[in-house]
Amino acid sequence: MVYNEKRDKLLFCKRIKEPYKGLFNFVGGKINPEEDGFAAAYRELYEETGISEKEIELNHMMDFTYYNQDCYVEVYVGYLRREVELKVELHPLYWLELNEDFFNTSKFAGEGNIGHMVEQVVQYGSGVSGERDSDRASINKDNSLTTKSLPSEDMNQLGTLDKNSLSIGVDGCKGGWIVASIDHGTLKIEKKTSIEEIVTYYDGFDYFLIDMVIGLPSGKEQIRPDMYARQIIKERTSTIFPVPCRQAVYAESIAEAYEENVRVLGKKFTPLTVGILPKMQELDTFLQEHEEYKNVILESHPEVCFARLNGKTVLSKKSEYEGLVERVQILQKYLPRLNANDLMQMAKQNRCNVDDIVDAICLAITANLAKQGLCEVIPEEPMIDETGLKMQMVIGKV
Template sequence: MEDIKIEDIAHALSLMTRANGHFKHFYSVAQHSVNCYKEAKIRGYSKRVQLGCLLHDASESYISDLTRPVKKNVSQYFVIEEKLQMVIYEKFGFINLTEDEIYKIREIDDAMLYYEFIELMDEKIFNEDPFIAMKHNFSQRDFKTVESEFIYTFENLNKSHTKNSFVGVDGCKYGYVAVNITDNDFEINVFKNIEEICAKYSDSNTILIDMPIGLPENTYDIRPETEGRKILSSRSSCIFTVPCRQAVYEEEYYKANEINRNILGKGLSKQSFSICSKIKEIDEFLNNSPEFKNRLLESHPEICFAMLNIDGTMAMPIFENKKTEEGMERRLEVLSRYYEKTDEIREVLYSDNKLKGIKDDIIDALCLAITGMLGYKNGFKTIPQNPMKDSKGLFMQMVYAIDV
């Protein structure tokens, strides 16, 4: 293990060609690996998956590679490759990949292979086009530049990977409040807009927000509200109906109400219209910032509280009003089961006068941060189980997590 160095891996892979040299021009394994990392990042996958994509061919730097048709018939190669790859992962503190993480890395590797062969070999190797989230650079690049980018990417990922960060965001009267919890600390900040939040926490493992993402444009687009209300039972009124995208972009209430009725067959409440400016802001931000598409995730605090307050297999909603002292204490008690610094956050809430009017919003944001932490560890669950994407490619879903 002491012989393994990231500099050696980056150098060797930058000088090793893909497809055994049969492409139109030199295209290195390192460039392929960096492209895989970029694909994972823009899909909003975790830092672990991003790092796995960067390092998934690292063993080739020491034992070279075989073309896929040959490799299938040399079983011992797989034994050597897997053993070396595991040692490399362990060397960089990156072990115990889940089945879901392994699947995501392989899926991206195969997708990149497919488009590399189309671009550089004029050959279609699969019957169906695999999904790809961005256009990649398959041009011939300078060896040294690729080597440097590989090392720079590794150092950034490895650095942020060692310090986990989970962010929960809720709307408040000042704009947005964000709670960031890390391995050994936390912070509470207020922001004017979503762009500031994503800029500050761009390296966070997860960012969850209590705001609609993924907007319907017709009656065939299915949002998660109906299923979410079933979970909350008599507390279902806290989940409001999300307007259609056309209504969100209308500035006058009576026009937005009419548009929503014509498109979705239902009127638009003034409560829903009151947050349309925030919904529009987030929708515009995500369409202009593809790296945060399906990475900034919609969630709902009351659903998350119900899932964190689970009794056996049954979700238990919290019925106390969240704006009352009793309701806040009840929610903080549930969160303290999962995050050891919850009591410290409680002290801040009751001692900082600047936070007086947004304590319930901060508790909601903390709930989403903790949900992000559990989702990163155990995997997220979604409402509905198989969410649709809207016309902009955004999932219409609410995410939650449970402790397993």
């Protein structure tokens, strides 16, 4: 998708052969084996139009997979930096006004896909922020992702990142944990298999926040921070799961866990809680066996942190594309080079949900703010469980 320098026209080719003969389509071509998508996009654009990398910056906006056609499509978008003399390779080229009905399948190829892509740019922007390609977020061979923050003078009034610290944010995922680290201003995202692997790899961190229960109640009189968190995000209280008692977490079966929770706390817990019982046990066991990390690895909650970074509760669901984009835009206030589509691609490669990655980044940013004294603990005077763990959450200040 190529916009002119005034951003009021889109570049199309008119196909002279099938498929879609006689219809307008975006320029494009095939990605060669072992070729990077960005490299292919710039190469095909130059071959089809004569537009070089010096004259446009492309952003990876979205992907389509057509399983019944065994076809995978990557979509890139950009704005020309200056007027360019087009060079036709095969299909004639045309600049079309933005008031066209791009969903008109008698004029445009793709069964409505062109209209959908244009609408995405209208609603959410192109993702092009003016950075050099060498500074964009990049997915590495080990499926980790790195991106640099902007210099502090380019950040907005919400705050700047501490460029002299190592801050860690962790969220559980299928098969392990997603770790977002902000190391001296550079974000890196990786998947690790265990808590022990995380602390070994990131030895020397300044602040470590995790979206997992720390401090397990052993009786009704012990109050966790969950009730305080629910008061902050009253519209999204369902995202804060009921925490089981210590006896239930270490039960030998789910049936026994339910029985123990009813016996100790007088209530059951939800099926969603059942899914994270192994993660609760892993983290608690690690902390019991490594006293030096007790009350050093700290609990937080992404939705509460997003509310604090945003100034109000984020009502959209991060499992949906719109919710993902909204949260990435909040995080871009601190890491402007984040891109929703890069995160989606990385989630596929790491076989995790993209919201696991987004949550980990949110906690890493909050950890960085905590290092600067810009966070608070709820409740202000937390209770302590029977093993010495504080039952608290670290969140951003109002």
